[in-house]
Amino acid sequence: MKPNLRYLVTAALFFCISLPVSGQTPPQTLPEPGKTAVIVIDMWNFHWCMTAAQRVAAMVPRMNAVFNEARKKGMLIIWNPSDVVTAYAGTPQYETAAAMHVLHPVKMGEWKRPQINVRFSAKVGPCLCGPGINCGGNWGWDAMNPDLKVDENDLFSASTGEIFSILKNKGIENVIYAGVHTNMCVFGKPGALSHLYPHGFNCYLARDLNDAFTNYDPARNYTPDDGTAEINKNLQDAGIGVINLGELLGVNDETTGMVRFAPWGKTDRPYFFDKAAAISLTKPFCGSGEIRYTTDGSEPKSDSALYEKPLKLEATTQIKAAVFADGKVSGKSDAYFVKLPPVPCKPDVYLDTMDYKVNEYLQGKNRTPCMWHPVKNQSYGDSGTDGKPLRIRGKNYEHGLGFRAPSGIFYDLTPEYKRFVGLAGIDEKLVGRNNGRAVAMHSSVIFSIYIDGQLAGESPVMRMSQEPWRFDIPIPPDSKRLSISCRNAGTVSTYDNGNLVDAGFVK
Numbered sequence: 001m002k003p004n005l006r007y008l009v010t011a012a013l014f015f016c017i018s019l020p021v022s023g024q025t026p027p028q029t030l031p032e033p034g035k036t037a038v039i040v041i042d043m044w045n046f047h048w049c050m051t052a053a054q055r056v057a058a059m060v061p062r063m064n065a066v067f068n069e070a071r072k073k074g075m076l077i078i079w080n081p082s083d084v085v086t087a088y089a090g091t092p093q094y095e096t097a098a099a100m101h102v103l104h105p106v107k108m109g110e111w112k113r114p115q116i117n118v119r120f121s122a123k124v125g126p127c128l129c130g131p132g133i134n135c136g137g138n139w140g141w142d143a144m145n146p147d148l149k150v151d152e153n154d155l156f157s158a159s160t161g162e163i164f165s166i167l168k169n170k171g172i173e174n175v176i177y178a179g180v181h182t183n184m185c186v187f188g189k190p191g192a193l194s195h196l197y198p199h200g201f202n203c204y205l206a207r208d209l210n211d212a213f214t215n216y217d218p219a220r221n222y223t224p225d226d227g228t229a230e231i232n233k234n235l236q237d238a239g240i241g242v243i244n245l246g247e248l249l250g251v252n253d254e255t256t257g258m259v260r261f262a263p264w265g266k267t268d269r270p271y272f273f274d275k276a277a278a279i280s281l282t283k284p285f286c287g288s289g290e291i292r293y294t295t296d297g298s299e300p301k302s303d304s305a306l307y308e309k310p311l312k313l314e315a316t317t318q319i320k321a322a323v324f325a326d327g328k329v330s331g332k333s334d335a336y337f338v339k340l341p342p343v344p345c346k347p348d349v350y351l352d353t354m355d356y357k358v359n360e361y362l363q364g365k366n367r368t369p370c371m372w373h374p375v376k377n378q379s380y381g382d383s384g385t386d387g388k389p390l391r392i393r394g395k396n397y398e399h400g401l402g403f404r405a406p407s408g409i410f411y412d413l414t415p416e417y418k419r420f421v422g423l424a425g426i427d428e429k430l431v432g433r434n435n436g437r438a439v440a441m442h443s444s445v446i447f448s449i450y451i452d453g454q455l456a457g458e459s460p461v462m463r464m465s466q467e468p469w470r471f472d473i474p475i476p477p478d479s480k481r482l483s484i485s486c487r488n489a490g491t492v493s494t495y496d497n498g499n500l501v502d503a504g505f506v507k
Ligand SMILES: [Zn+2]
Pocket: 048, 049, 050, 051, 052, 127, 128, 129, 130, 134, 135
């Protein structure tokens, strides 16, 4: 079949399936595998929105299983992680793709089709976490999700020209898109849907392996899964073949699905809420079973609580969930939601007007091989006191200490000190540096307050742009010593700069 005729036929087919067919699934066929590539966009290890990052992670098991089958059938997998593609420079998959474009360049031809005429109807919220405290800032990814299985015959490319040359050299006519976010990067990044579609490729979207960036609105029971379905429908209406790739490849393993949470924080990056939070659980591509969950930290079982409607949380809670059906169980999901304490008052005596003390051993010169002493009223700079204003979640603070973890200091207590108060978080100067946002995912600390050796208060894991943690700790009479530590949380990073601001003692 000559290309133009084939395109006409395909376009006609697309037109047919784009007609409103309420209640019907459009006809689905698998494009010829040997002439098909799957282009996978932006499956990053981290994202400025924690719910977005966890939803990517939730797609990984199914993606691995489906691509494994796709490769066996002869499909080419091209990973296009855009911003972080250079993390793969030096791998054969990256170098082969780049060399092919140089050795066998194919000039992009005349545009054979018009651009996709699509209107994305789903509302895009500040982030996918919903109406509570939003994730702040456009930062934090440096590679793809580490659990993705990349094959030696896959390719890495984030360039429209490179991908065009690869596809033409390999005789590929069909392109199936997967990844995130469907209404943004899967559509618009170089090499993405809107760039290859006009060049005559038959473009499809794997509806079981994509996620859109929309919103979560518990008041009208609208989850990010509804948003993704709406965006998929928009693309289908615009003539893109929206297919269940796993189903077409015979991958019907429900154990590769996972319960999804909205919003979705984890213990290493908790979701903070002020008074209450409404948590929705969904189970796309997990089969027809029921969601069962626990809130006591135990693993969910087939007789755990049945999920029926959004869960209203009013206290710090860990939820674990899975889908159970006919002896089968989906992948296990967990989530962690932290209730913020009330905002403390300002101290009568600010820490930055006092001198802190350190462990006797650390007082000598050059005796701080792995512990850094905090600086006053500025963030901890590369060389200590060359920092910037103390800044947490977009706000500068005049008073406080800038830490680099690990760090430990203490104060002698006097009877007049009744309470210790303060706000703790990660300093934000990093995101202002050249490419600093690409490494901002590594900043994580935990602040602990001890009084006479007893733990009196501790923050959860603090991350860049989190709402500051709130300390308001009563000091028992006759207490002698209050110590403050800022320690690395999980990773040890030179970017572990914690700030303790508006902190001190209430008389
Ligand atoms: Zn978010």
